[in-house]
Amino acid sequence: MAEKIMVSKVPINRSVVIKSVVSAVSKVCEHILDELRARDFSQDDIFAVYLSLEEAFNNAIKHGNKMDSDKDVKIKYSLDSDKTQIVVTDQGEGFDPKSVPDPRYGDNLYQPGGRGLFLIRSYMDVVEYNEHGNCVQMVRNRSKEAEVQKVTQKVKH
Numbered sequence: 001m002a003e004k005i006m007v008s009k010v011p012i013n014r015s016v017v018i019k020s021v022v023s024a025v026s027k028v029c030e031h032i033l034d035e036l037r038a039r040d041f042s043q044d045d046i047f048a049v050y051l052s053l054e055e056a057f058n059n060a061i062k063h064g065n066k067m068d069s070d071k072d073v074k075i076k077y078s079l080d081s082d083k084t085q086i087v088v089t090d091q092g093e094g095f096d097p098k099s100v101p102d103p104r105y106g107d108n109l110y111q112p113g114g115r116g117l118f119l120i121r122s123y124m125d126v127v128e129y130n131e132h133g134n135c136v137q138m139v140r141n142r143s144k145e146a147e148v149q150k151v152t153q154k155v156k157h
Contacts, residue, residue, distance in 0.1 A: 009039065009081055011078060011079065011080040011081075012035060012077070012078060012079045012080075013076075013077075013078045014076070014077055014078075015074065015075070015076045015077075016028050016074070016075050016076075017072045017073070017074050017075075018072065018073055018075065019069055019070075019071075019072060019073075020060070020061045020065040020067065020068055020069050020070075020071045020072065020073055020090075021061070021069055022057075022058065022061060024073075025053070025054065025057040025058075025073075025075075028053075028075055029050060029053055029054065029057075032049065032053065032077055032079070032084070032086070033046055033049065033050055035079050036049060036079065036084060039079065039081055041084075041142060041143075042142075042143050044143055045084070045140055045142060045143050047123075048123035048124065048140050049084050049086070049140050051119060051120075051123055052086070052119070052120045052123050052124050052138050052140070053075075053086055053088070053138075055116040055117075055119055055120050056086070056088040056116075056120060056136050056138065057073060057075070057088055058116065059116050059117070060073045060088050060089070060090035060092070060134075061073065061090070063092065063095065064090030064091065064092030064093075064094075064134055065090045065091055065092050066092065071090070071091040071092075072091060073088060073089070073090050073091075074087075074088070074089040074090075075087070075088055075089075076089075081142070082141060082142050083125075083139055083140060083141045083142060084139070084140045085137065085138070085139045086137075086138045086139075087135060087136070087137045087138075088135070088136050088138075089130075089134060089135040090134050090135075091134070092134050093133075093134070094130075094132040094133030094134035095133040095134075096133055097117060097129050097133065100113070100114045100117050101114060102114070102118065103115045103118050104118070120136070120138060123140070124138040124139060124140050125139050125140055125141045126138065126139035127139075
């Protein structure tokens with residue numbers, strides 16, 4: 001039987017500054033997802049964080065930094081046994097998130113924009129923007145399914 005490697009369950013707090021290039025987020029994203037897996041977060045939680053981080057980063061590059069590769073995107077994240085918190089900040093002028101219409105209704109249904117914000121709001125438990133509109137804070141709490149699996153695994157061993 002393979003020996004299970006123990007991963008530190010100490011909370012993680014990190015900050016990374018990366019260039020406004022779409023491919024730049026993959027390493028950061030993979031590291032965060034690996035940490036979630038090591039903490040036995042559910043596949044649903046991992047997917048929610050992945051999708052939301054990718055959307056927020058792409059929005060920061062495309063809409064915030066206007067595809068200017070000389071500008072940076074700052075990603076701060078903290079992980080503990082109960083939740084994941086991610087903050088994405090760009091160097092853009094900001095926007096009013098309330099001004100982005102719901103893409104599910106009326107003419108917006110056929111518009112290409114607004115779906116990223118909708119997805120982030122759908123998958124994360126908390127989504128807040130700073131006053132300037134160039135920084136989003138997202139929180140995903142551990143799902144109850146993951147807690148049940150964690151307890152069940154402890155009972156079996």
